[in-house]
Amino acid sequence: MKTKLLLSILLATAVTPAIAKSLQSLSDQELSAVSGQALLTLQYLQGTSQTDSTGTTYNQSNIGFYKLGLEAVMELNANINKLALGCGGVNNSVRASSCDIDIDNISLSGLPENANYTSDERAATSAKITNPFLQFAIKNPNSAATREVVGFRVSAEKISGLMTLGTENSATPNGINTFSGYMKTKTASGTAVTSQRTMTYGDTGLEIKGKVKGTILGIPTTLDYTSDNYSLTLSSTSAPFTINSTVVSGTRLKDVVLKGSGTVGQIDFSGPLTADVLGGLLPLQKNVTGNITGLKTDITVNQNLGLIHALYLNNPASLSLQSQKILWPSAAVAANQGWWLAMEDEVELGSLSPTTQVAITNEVLKQTIAGINKDLTDNPRDCGRILGSCVFSGDLAVGNIPMNTTTLDFPLTNLTLQGQNFRSNCFGGMKFC
Known part of the structure; x- marks a missing residue:
């Protein structure tokens, strides 16, 4: 402490010579009785x-x-x-x-x-x-x-x-x-809003498969169907998510990878579907309606540091x-x-909420088909008279398709974030x- 005090006195002497004229020298014994806080420390x-x-x-x-x-x-x-x-x-x-x-x-x-x-x-x-x-x-x-x-x-x-x-x-x-x-960033959260889009076989390269139940001449019947001819409009929905605490460390970095998880709100879908029944002997032509719920996401955000x-x-x-x-x-x-x-x-x-809507990519859609097919197969939808309205006209109300066991890999790139407004x-x- 004596050294700190002496350093402070010397600094004050050098900077303010007028004040220094009134300072009095102190012996070691006198200094030992003085306490104080030095401006500079070594x-x-x-x-x-x-x-x-x-x-x-x-x-x-x-x-x-x-x-x-x-x-x-x-x-x-x-x-x-x-x-x-x-x-x-x-x-x-x-x-x-x-x-x-x-x-x-x-x-x-x-x-x-x-x-x-x-x-x-x-x-x-x-x-x-x-x-x-x-x-x-x-x-x-x-x-x-x-x-x-x-x-x-x-x-x-x-x-x-x-x-x-x-x-x-x-x-x-x-x-x-x-x-x-x-x-190191703190754990943060946000809500993405997905944009509406259409899902077709050309987008996924995967068939939609399921079962319908109905009657043929009054006899209860369950039939398989497959379709590579569908065009389903998927509604916009909200997707709350959380990004984990992330360490950004390295030399000459230009971007960062953020990892997190979230859920996707209800996605409504509707649109025409033409399917083959009985090995193609009968065409199933329907306008299908329904919704998907329970989708979870593993989120990877590849973010340019110039957006932070x-x-x-x-x-x-x-x-x-x-x-x-x-x-x-x-x-x-x-x-x-x-x-x-x-x-x-x-x-x-x-x-971390994006300022614009987020597109659902074809790769994300491909991950949903297996879950959709499983539910449509395990739980055949009622179609009425097979050789009547089921095959030739009307709507097919698919209803809810729960996807609670499905986790999507949901990649995002270069989001403009609300929390980065300034x-x-x-x-x-x-x-x-």
């Missing part, structure tokens, strides 16, 4: 063998970490037009003609008080940076002949604020071009450069060689300033 941490969150162990016993910290809470509102670090260089083998970090139009402000904040309100706030510090990683710190700086980082114990990337939340990626670093725009921060963060892989103190994973941006605690992404950090409504 710390040394000897590296050890440590294991990161991935289970990888790093022996850093030959590295010393020197830290110069500022014991204060700083406020900052800033806009950076372009952040490009580590372009070309040692990581060109990962992605050539690129940068370790390449981000356009970065803004840092305070957290908005409500979801309907304006640009002017945001520009009037500041992010809070608690205890910022500069840290050096020195290899062989005890040897004057071989000691070497192998890394440095600018960091803080916590940054609380809103960081936005790019100028707009649209279908066109903007903001993050490449990212090297570590980020709003990061709600309340966590330690750092920007570092290292000539070798280094597990910095308190970091979740080791930083790769080159430039590295790390946000240590989970980051809030907001609502206001600019500028007065007067400018996109960037």
Whole structure:
């Protein structure tokens, strides 16, 4: 503590010589009776063998970490037009003609008080940076002949604020071009709305099969049918889903894979179907109606990082450069060689609901046919007189087809997300300033 206090006194003396004239020197005994908080702190941490969150162990016993910290809470509102670090260089083998970090139009402000904040309100706030510090990683710190700086980082114990990337939340990626670093997103949820579409044999390449029951000359009969001639209109429906907490970590990343699960609301269907009955001896021509319920989904979202725009921060963060892989103190994973941006605690992404309707692909439809056929076969629908209205006219009310045991692989690509909407950090409504 005496060292901290002396450093503070020396700093005050250097910065404000007028005030220094009134200062009185103190003996060691007098200093020992004084307590206080230093503005600057110096710390040394000897590296050890440590294991990161991935289970990888790093022996850093030959590295010393020197830290110069500022014991204060700083406020900052800033806009950076372009952040490009580590372009070309040692990581060109990962992605050539690129940068370790390449981000356009970065803004840092305070957290908005409500979801309907304006640009002017945001520009009037500041992010809070608690205890910022500069840290050096020195290899062989005890040897004057071989000691070497192998890394440095600018960091803080916590940054609380809103960081936005790019100028707009649209279908066109903007903001993050490449990212090297570590980020972990919080579990998030949303609701997708699927668009209406038509399902035909040409879409699936699969026949619809089932059974109908009725009478022939008054005798109860059950007949098989198969159809490769159908055109069913599938209604739009809602599909709530949850995306699991996801780690984004690596060098020169351009996209991220998000995994989750969900359910699909009731899908109504209707349309003409022509089927073969009795091996093709009789044609079954019907307008079928019904609905599908209970579909579950395994969701995979392949998301361009340029569609991630709003990061709600309340966590330690750092920007570092290292000539070798280094597990910095308190970091979740080791930083790769080159430039590295790390946000240590989970980051809030907001609502993951897409802003536009999601298309049901042919591959998704193919996965439903087996379940549809099983229900239509196990539970024959009533068709009336086989040689009368069943075959030659009328509707076939299929009714409900429960698919509670069916889980669809539901791939999504490059969603424009509602939770990534943001206001600019500028007065007067400018996109960037």
